[in-house]
Amino acid sequence: MTQPRILVVEDTSETRRLMVRVLERSSIVALEASTGETGLATIRRERPDAVVLDLRLPGMSGFDVVRAVRSDPDPVIATTPIIACSASVQAEVRREALDAGCDAFEGKPIDIHTFPDLLLRLIAQRRPA
Numbered sequence: 001m002t003q004p005r006i007l008v009v010e011d012t013s014e015t016r017r018l019m020v021r022v023l024e025r026s027s028i029v030a031l032e033a034s035t036g037e038t039g040l041a042t043i044r045r046e047r048p049d050a051v052v053l054d055l056r057l058p059g060m061s062g063f064d065v066v067r068a069v070r071s072d073p074d075p076v077i078a079t080t081p082i083i084a085c086s087a088s089v090q091a092e093v094r095r096e097a098l099d100a101g102c103d104a105f106e107g108k109p110i111d112i113h114t115f116p117d118l119l120l121r122l123i124a125q126r127r128p129a
Helices: 013-025 036-046 062-070 091-100 115-124
Strands: 005-009 029-033 050-054 082-086 104-107
Touching (some): 005 013, 005 036, 013 029, 013 115, 036 050, 036 062, 050 062, 050 115, 062 082, 062 091, 082 091, 091 104, 104 115
Parallel strands (some): 005 029, 050 082, 082 104
């Protein structure tokens, strides 16, 4: 089986580096983007197995990214598993992320021990394209 490829879209470089290190320690290939626009372009170009998406990004927000992915005409892209990852853990933010099309929500700071397994489970439950 090939290694899963996960895109981390996070504007804070320290947080992004931490997530990448945690994923790579679990033999997951981690791709990186620091803006919503770059993240969306990377999703369309690289077709990752899942996306970790910060919601509060400069420019194109994470909410806008997930809506664009879900409305993509390519069913493989449109069904990409996406986990919202935000320091804003209020119920309304969580609900807005799930309503926008995210498959799951994880608060920050992430639990480095459970984060890789959470993503692998999300990939395993992927909606059929």
